[in-house]
Amino acid sequence: MPDIARRTLLAGSAAGLAALAAPRTGRAQGGPIRIGEINSYTSQPAFLQPYRNAWILAQEQVNARGGVLGRPLETVFRDDAGKPEDAVRFAGELLSNERVDLLAGGFLSNVGLALADVARQNRRLFVASEPLADALVWSQGNRYTFRLRPSTYMQAAMLVEEAAKLPARRWAVVAPNYEYGQSAVRWFKELLAKVRPDVTFVAEQFPALGRIDAGATVQALAAANPEALFNVTFGADLTNFVRQGNVRGLFERRSVVSMLTGEPEYLDPLRDEAPEGWIVTGYPWEELNTPAHAAFRDAYRRRWNEPPRLGSVVAHETVTAIAAALARAGTTDNERLVEAFRGLRYDGVFGPVEFRAIDHQSTLGAFVGRTALRGGRGRMVDWRYADGAAYLPPDEVVRTLRPQGT
């Protein structure tokens, strides 16, 4: 076989070799501060497109004010496509090739945990914006990882407060069958049983994520004849569950308490079939008119010509927090940055937020209210802001949950 084969073989491998020969960029002093952002953009676009838009907006705002430490912010985005192993690879690429100063992002809990472990291993700061898993700051918590969003525990605790006020004693639960759904149900049961020992759970359904067989699930829940329901499904599962539940009358004369359903990402797709009177956590972007939020909303609309979603708030807060921490540390040195993040306070679009030194969880809260139909689509009404600080366990409990000395 003469050299033709050699050439073709080499051509086939060229793409592979090109990857190996990627250039290394040096870090110029006084150049931009670089953030490596890894998220599941192609697998979770509904949440993450508004997220990325707001990230870019927030970065532009910071840079318009002259940047941080006299240097502009710059972000390198990577798409992990929902695979933790790819996220780990990109983390390596961002740290060694792109020379980023810190890591951020993560949507899925397992991606967040994988990145947190990389952060620990490499002694680099990782600001987890979205992943909800409690393990991220508790059982698997480490010195280099901070989390912005209210965790599964916190959101469950917010809803338990409302659920305890209901007369219902017979409860049924439905949750997607993965860590988030299981944890939400576990905390909800545990916390509710503490304040309402008279409550019993009569049925539970755990459909696979994104694969709910809504008709059968609704029927199975109805058969147990509960007085109230706790729902953790979201996205496509929620849509199908609500539609089947509406036609089959599952929600009639029953209270429903539901995680995340008030977020526009999940409420808007339901259009005029959005359920009424559910007690939910979420984000009432239209009615929230505090000066900070109104300014954010207007800026977002001007920049992207669409209303913000909760993902937008999460991204905006993350960038704001990173900028605040950089300013507080006065350096990009990660050890000092970690110290700056511990106990960092800043003013976000929902109000003041603190990154707790004890477990690296921020006190960003969520809105708790009821759903209602207004003008042919679902909205949140009677809402209040639940400050995250009020929905975390007492410090001595947190110390038992998180390995100490980290």
Added chain:
Amino acid sequence: MEFLVLQALSGLASASSLFLVAAGLSLIFGVTRIVNFAHGSLYMLGAYLAWTFVEHGPGGALGFWGGIAAAVAATALIGAVIEILLLRRIYRAPELFQLLATFGVVLIVQDLALAIWGPQDLLGPRAPGLRGPITILGQRFPLYEAFLILVGPAVLALLWLLLNRTRWGTLVRAATQDREMVGALGVDHRRLFTGVFVLGSALAGLAGALQLPREGLSLHMDLAVVTEAFVVVVVGGLGSVGGAFLAAVLIGQLHAFGILVFPKITLVLVFLVMAVVLVLRPHGLLGRPQAEARAPSGAGEPVLRPATRPVRILGTVALLCAIALPPFLGDYGRVVMIDMAILVLFAASLHFMMGPGGMASFGHAAPFGIGAYGSALALKLAGAPMEVGLAAAPFAAGLAGVAFGWFCVRLSGVYLAMLTLAFAQIAWSVAFQWVEVTGGDNGLLGVWPSDWARDRLVYLYLTLALCLGGTLLLRRAIFSPFGMALRAGRDSPLRAEAIGIPVGAVRWAAFVIAAVMAGLAGGLFAYAKGSVFPTYLSISKSVDGLVMVLLGGVRTISGPIVGAVAFTGLEEQLTRVTDLWRLVLGLAIVGLVLAFPAGLAGAAAALAERRR
């Protein structure tokens, strides 16, 4: 009692939906032998197109049903375009190669759908006239679900009439049994294939469009449905539309009642059903033993020959480059090279089964992931260091190979491949569900190498040594007497048995060897990433392996190596360069498929052959 009746009805409604998708897939496979991975994409397109037509249509009953009809027609048209522009050109390629082409289509459609319809889930209107519930035994049941229960059997009846009472249907059935013979009798099988593909696409479009009043539309619809549809087709028996209906009803009912007893069963139910059915009935419920798709004369499996001198030199040069290169690479370059080396071994082990063994696997992620979990669990449960963990990986995967292989090697063709998929999914669901041991979907963290191998360069050399060693060993095995026996069993089981080769035992051994090597790759992967997740066992990992082998060329020995390096390199580059990486990667795959129907290495070999 009333409740059980209603649960059964809910199960029937789901069964109807499932049947509609599966019917088209079964027809297409029966005649063209294409494993149409893009069937889910056509289903998704049907749903989204229906949404668009109904939303922007005249409204009312006419607007709704007209929109559904328009969506079905549009999906059929898209199917025609795919068949004529792409699939028609590669029918002569090796078995399963078309899967690669349809995989490219899946990637393209995913990005196009995102660009056209946006990232938000969409909710269509309810069907006019079928909005409300009816009352059955004092319980409410949605009218539309009742309508769906009727649609399934109606479509089945129409298909039966079409297949049994028309000339076209007779030809289709004839082609299902022996397409060469049909061609020899003067039937233009190109038109027949196009017709069947269009019909199958229309059915997928109909299935998608009819979900509009029932479910929200999301960009995950395609992959969520396509595996289940395949399961239904295989459980029913390939090419048997009636079997598909039976299987859909079986799965729908088992699911409706299964969740009452095991609320978490959805994760794995269809795969459990498939495993049981295939073990008991190797050709599905109503399937018949598959007539061999006779290869065009003189184009059977080519004989694998030891490398010629130039190829040997080339291989040695490549090997020396791989060994000499790492010190000059940056840290990330080393990371990528570790990944590539691991995937080369992964692809080579799959190729060992698929090529010389003639046993395609849709579940090769199973030994890979089990190897990774073997390493991680050795660490977590026994505190074993990396050296032990790396031995535990192939051991665990080999054990799984012994168990899975015992069932799998009795089957052949797509049935065998689907049984491996069933086992892989069962393994995946165990990793996913057994939270106390495996950590569930949050995985196991902190699986880092021993101190001496912690430096990336050292770990890279360790990986290279084991992966290249494993790959060379597999290559050696292909030309050993064992490999000869394996190939003999593939090419002619009867004659092989007649000269005293225990074909079944040889295939089983090959299955286990492939599992051991994939397990080693998985163990190395675990320590390279520092963590283990159920995604290592997922369908997409299995598909990646298939894509690498097919892209490189299943009929050559260097194919998996070239394919693994090309695919990972391409993906790695594209994901960093563009947000539309799925579109570009899909187009690249489709382009490569059209340009090199024998795979990259196959094309090189053919070129050299012609030069000689």
